[in-house]
Amino acid sequence: MRLDKYLKITRLIKRRTVANEACDAGKISVNGKIARASYDVKVGDVIEINMGVKPLKAEVLSISEYATKENAADNYRIIP
Template identity: 40%
Template sequence: MPEKEKLRIDKYLWSIRLFKTRTLATEACKAGRVKLNGQNIKASHEVKVGETYNVSKGLERKIITVTGLLENRVDAKKAVEFYADLTPAENSTAFKSMFNAPMLRRDRGAGRPTKRDRREIDDLQEGYFTPPPPQGGTEAEETED
């Protein structure tokens, strides 16, 4: 596959299969979910080999480093060769997927849950659907020193 010297970030994210369509990749850039060195970037930003990007997609947060430029979308096995995934395992949402979440089943016809039932449900599901905490300390922790 010939490599191209200039490549837009939206096309790159689409070609390495981080986004299903190029339009979704463009919208993610416009919404500020793609960052380079903590700064939001436009969809027209030129990708360079060696740059590290933070990409947010729903609950999923990925840190990727560009190892090669890929102009066209290829199968997943080939696409992995063009980026390095630096996402820490504890930040990965793979283990927090909807399929692994605790399932609550209520008897049919039991009616609405009571306030007590609702609290028990919330306690059971706590932490499964909340985004991971931001990296770094808070201002309150820094001022205590």
Template identity: 40%
Template sequence: MRLDKFLKDARLVKRRVVAQEMIEVGAVRLNGRQCRSSALVRVDDVVEVAYPTRILTVKVLVDDEKVIRRKGIVSYELLKERRVSGEEKPW
């Protein structure tokens, strides 16, 4: 599954376009590396998402988009959440 689609379907980002913009500016990492929106996400990958006030680190549990879209399905495990100030750069 594509990274931008995973972020949207897992409800980490509200819209796919926003996910693509975040990936483009470097606010999302896949397994510790910057990547493209088209990067493939697989089970056990680690995704880091930098929001303005926090950084989430999650482990992918499900990479099938049909399963993720079902209500009540948890597609990731929260590994770490770190608060950051507005001026601090996440990485």
């Protein structure tokens, strides 16, 4: 699944266009490397989002095409 779509489905970023723009601006990195929106997300990847004041790190636990509001957070684990 594309990185921008994964960020939207898991609700780490609210809109896919915002996720796409953040990738283009170099604010999203996967496994320590700046990633493009077209990056293919895999289980075990560590996504770091550097938007706003506090950076957010999340490990990909699963990938699903659809996620409801209640189970969206089951697809990743926040790394402190």
